[in-house]
Amino acid sequence: MFKNFSLSLFFSMAAVTVVIFAPFLMMFHPIFHMEFFSYDEVTSLFIPNPVNLRLVLIACLxxxxxxxILAYKRDKIMYATSALLLVATIGIAYLSTQNYLMISQEQIERHHFFNEQQYRWDELDEVVFEYVVGSNKGDYTFTAKTGERFVIDEKEVHSTGKSQIYHLARENDISYTEREKSK
Known part of the structure; x- marks a missing residue:
């Protein structure tokens, strides 16, 4: 009964296996990201972006x-399509490692896909935390002495990050303001 090897069954079972293990990948991805990224754990805070979990889910899908596709039909067109989808999966998985926020004693660094913003604390002039009363919708606006600004959503920063931003701003004599967001 099970003497003949079936490629359709093999690819179907591989797809089921990916579906079963995708939640575990999503659960452990931030841990692997934090463990394998090179940074000083004592003086730095590394925060992976929540969008990374969605990217891991998309890569699994x-x-x-x-x-x-490989379980359904196997010909040259399907193999070429599968190869492109495999490259897309690897690319999306790679992108899930490129989104993070790192707050250290020397600088604040934000990577969002291919956009990198990095400012030393002595280059910053002001940090403003604007929030909406009764919700967790807020954002940090960092203003450099050159007038450049960048904004970080509150969703990207957990409580330890909020505390560290406040303390490092005070430590570096940077104006830190909390205010209600105007509607």
Whole structure:
């Protein structure tokens, strides 16, 4: 009964396996990201961006689609399509490692996909935390002495990050203001 090897069954079971293990990948991705990223744990705070979890989910879904295509039909066009989907999966998985915020004693660094913003604390002039009363919707606006600004959503920073931003701003004589967001 099970003497013949079936590629369709193999690819179907591989797709089911990816579906089963995708939640675990999403759960452990931030831990792996923090463990394998090189930074000084004593003086720095590394915060992966929440969008990374969605990117891992999308990569898993693209992989499931690729395996489903291979389970359904195998010819040159399907192999080429599967190869493109595999490259897309690897690319999306790579992008999930490129979104983070690092707050250290020397600087604040934010990577969002291919956009990198990095400011030393002595280059900053003001930090403003604007919030909406009764919700967790707020954002940090960092203003450099050159007038440049960058904004970080409160969703990207957990309580330890908020505390560290406040203390490092005070430590470096940077104006820190908390105010209600105007509607």
């Amino acid at each position: 693209v992989l499931v689609v690729m395996l489903g």
